[in-house]
Amino acid sequence: MPAASTADAARPRILSGMQPTSDSLHLGNYLGALVNWVGLQDDFDAYYFVADLHALTVPTDPQVLRRRTRATAAQFIAGGVDPTRSAVFCQSHIPAHAELGWVMNCLTGDGEARRMTQFKDKVAKGQSASVGLLTYPMLMAADILMYDAAYVPVGEDQRQHLEITRDLAERFNTRFGETLVVPDPYIVKGAAKIMDLQEPTAKMSKTGSSPKGLIDLMEDPSRIAKNIRSAVTDTDAEVRYDPEGKPGVSNLLVIHSVLSGTPVADVADAFAGRGYGDLKQEVADVVIEALTPFQQRMSTLLDDPAELDRILADGADRAAEVAHATMSRVRDAVGLLPAAR
Numbered sequence: 445m446p447a448a449s450t451a452d453a454a455r456p457r458i459l460s461g462m463q464p465t466s467d468s469l470h471l472g473n474y475l476g477a478l479v480n481w482v483g484l485q486d487d488f489d490a491y492y493f494v495a496d497l498h499a500l501t502v503p504t505d506p507q508v509l510r511r512r513t514r515a516t517a518a519q520f521i522a523g524g525v526d527p528t529r530s531a532v533f534c535q536s537h538i539p540a541h542a543e544l545g546w547v548m549n550c551l552t553g554d555g556e557a558r559r560m561t562q563f564k565d566k567v568a569k570g571q572s573a574s575v576g577l578l579t580y581p582m583l584m585a586a587d588i589l590m591y592d593a594a595y596v597p598v599g600e601d602q603r604q605h606l607e608i609t610r611d612l613a614e615r616f617n618t619r620f621g622e623t624l625v626v627p628d629p630y631i632v633k634g635a636a637k638i639m640d641l642q643e644p645t646a647k648m649s650k651t652g653s654s655p656k657g658l659i660d661l662m663e664d665p666s667r668i669a670k671n672i673r674s675a676v677t678d679t680d681a682e683v684r685y686d687p688e689g690k691p692g693v694s695n696l697l698v699i700h701s702v703l704s705g706t707p708v709a710d711v712a713d714a715f716a717g718r719g720y721g722d723l724k725q726e727v728a729d730v731v732i733e734a735l736t737p738f739q740q741r742m743s744t745l746l747d748d749p750a751e752l753d754r755i756l757a758d759g760a761d762r763a764a765e766v767a768h769a770t771m772s773r774v775r776d777a778v779g780l781l782p783a784a785r
């Protein structure tokens with residue numbers, strides 16, 4: 445057992461983060477990740493952060509980054525993350541992330557880093573690659589290992605990052621003695637995957653979807669309804685859950701199901717013998733009913749940035765306590781001389 449067992453047995457610690465790469469999360473982030481984060485707060489000691497250092501791997505205007513960092517944190521809270529129970533913080537407020545990231549870089553082989561699929565994909569797409577992009581996974585490993593996280597709730601797309609995190613933790617422990625907790629991924633069973641409204645075989649994504657294929661959480665309700673009404677379906681006019689054969693209709697049923705808390709089969713049954721127009725109208729109603737209070741909470745939070753910054757400062761205080769303890773163990777384990785004062 446690692447010396448570090450700060451997570452209490454009753455409520456193991458979990459950690460997850462999102463990059464502040466847009467002003468508005470989309471329905472996929474919300475139903476696929478955020479709703480899940482909110483639910484986990486009851487059973488886990490949760491740490492949720494805005495990965496602003498990771499966002500620097502892509503060139504972003506400084507003003508825009510600041511705005512998006514606040515907006516992303518506000519969306520966690522508006523979506524139901526409770527900052528009095530869970531630590532909500534900003535990655536760069538804990539400089540030790542970069543320090544532990546450096547230690548992780550020094551444990552990673554050059555070829556190992558270059559083989560990560562996300563790096564290879566981005567390079568293949570012609571994105572000019574900084575060394576920051578190459579070492580993105582090592583910084584992510586540091587984020588996770590800093591908090592002795594037992595589980596890391598992420599989507600399937602992050603699985604490889606979790607695997608390298610486990611490898612690095614084990615490598616560290618083998619080389620320097622048991623110091624870091626090896627985390628388990630927590631790829632939630634049945635987590636909703638929301639598809640592009642116009643191209644329902646591709647997942648809804650900020651970068652890949654057209655404006656009509658996407659539902660931004662901060663969008664005007666009438667635009668949202670319009671996008672749902674023009675969602676691509678199929679020609680056989682039968683409401684049935686069949687993701688392979690009927691991806692568009694199935695996506696609408698999933699959206700309804702997650703938001704209304706009704707099993708997808710029951711939603712489908714309720715529309716038996718009715719047309720796609722009815723289904724789209726009701727899905728639009730359900731989405732807008734959920735997003736209206738979300739948008740109201742967002743405007744309250746964004747109207748008072750000083751309060752939001754205080755929430756982030758409180759979260760950073762909680763995070764710093766854990767980070768400080770981890771870094772003392774790490775520095776000692778690797779042989780960095782403690783400062784006398």
Ligand code: AMP
Nearest residue numbers: 472473476477598599636637638647648
């Ligand atoms: P991203 O914006 O791609 O960095 O994703 C942030 C979080 O949202 C990650 O946990 C993703 O797995 C999740 N996510 C992104 N797009 C979708 C989607 N279309 N359906 C479900 N989850 C998603």
Ligand code: TRP
Nearest residue numbers: 459460461462463495584587588
């Ligand atoms: N790479 C993650 C994403 O793009 C964001 C992230 C950064 C993260 N550090 C993390 C997620 C640590 C979980 C844990 O979605």
